Amino acid sequence: MNSEEILRRVATPLTSPAYAPAVARFTDREYLNVVYRTDPEALRAAVPEPLEFDEPLVRFEIMNMGEVTAYGPYVEAGQAIPVRFGEERGEYLHAMYLNNFPATAAGREASAYPKVMGEPALKVDHAALVGTLDYGSERIATATMGYKWFPMDLAAAEAEITVPTFMLKLVPGYDHRPRIAELVRTRITDITVKQAFTGPARLQLFEHALAPLADLPVREVVSASHILTDLTLSGVEPVHDYLAERKQS
Secondary structure (H helix, E strand, C coil): HHHHHHHHCCCCCCCCCCCCCCCEEEEEEEEEEEEEECCCCHHHHHCCCCEEEECCCCEEEEEEEEECCCCCEEEEEEEEEEEEEEEEEEEEEEEEEEEHHHHHHHHHHHCCCCCCCEEEEEECCCCCCEEEEEEEEEEEEEEEEEECCCEHHHHHHHHHHHEEEEEEEEEECCCCEEEEEEEEECCCEEEEECCCCCCCCEEEEECCCCCCHHEEEEEEEEEEEEEEEEECCCCCEEEHHHHHHHHCC
8 A cells, every 4th residue: 555545545544434425415414402600610611722711501411323334324412512713703612422433433523522432312202302311330421301392493503503513632642742732613504493392401411530521510500402313414614723833922
């Protein structure tokens, strides 16, 4: 295998890459979102500079991926924090847990999504939409919402999930120091919101040393939504280079 052939590959192992060289299209992507108020000091410790936040809010999400190009169906859960980057408002992706290894590897390597393996689930149970997240055999999150209680404005639902998304891209060098340390930005494009609802919701987070969602504790549930969409994720672009910043200082 020559150099040109190697450079045409996008992932390792070369003979059986961890993920396919395809742009993922999500069909029937179903969200359970619970926005809650947390402790400001805990949030301040979690949000990286130069991002800032106005209110101590977190959006806990569980997403049932009905069909995804190259990956098939899977479920994902995590925490997103409303932030500002200068004058631009968006969300910082703090944590993500998936039950699909190719999607986990692609999210981390090809982009900068903070993905690790977990066992999220989303189902309807006795007129409630129920989302759970297990890490190994331990439950670390349970979210419940009244199932399709009130219709939600579709434009408002689209605005909720299409804000710019910020993430940290950290790639270690062989000396275990960062070779890449960037704040990157992406967003959802080409979206169709099929259904959207709101209703009463509750969220419980349970402490775990290796899955510390509860470090951003639930103080008050602010809102909830249940959204069904088709969408595509756009590419990632760097917006802040921490290594360049350190060289200049």
